[in-house]
Amino acid sequence: MSDVTPPPAATPYSSAPVGPKTNTLAIVSLVLAFFISLGAIICGHIALNQIKQTGEGGRGLAIAGLVLGYLGFFFGLIAFIVALVFPFLIVGSSGGFSY
Secondary structure, eight states: OOOOOOOOOOOSOOOOOOOOOBOHHHHHHHHHTTTOHHHHHHHHHHHHHHHHHHOOBOHHHHHHHHHHHHHHHHHHHHHHHHHHHHHHHHHHHTTSOOO
16 A cells, blocks of 8 residues: 555635734724714824824724714804804895784
């Protein structure tokens, strides 16, 4: 008989190379940008500071959260101002209330 050794057993799953860990606050900033703009702005700035110090991943997520957060904040502020001023514009243009 020939001395044949079987090939080594193949592992069913190979591990993918692991990159830098994504900063959690960067993810939170992006998610909050769709609901609470001010929270997205705060978390985004903290995340960028942490990413700079620790070298974690997620800089793009933090920036996207900041951009969307600032856009949502300013559009919300404009809508609030319009909602305050609009009733006065209607009353002023019609000559006031008639009873």
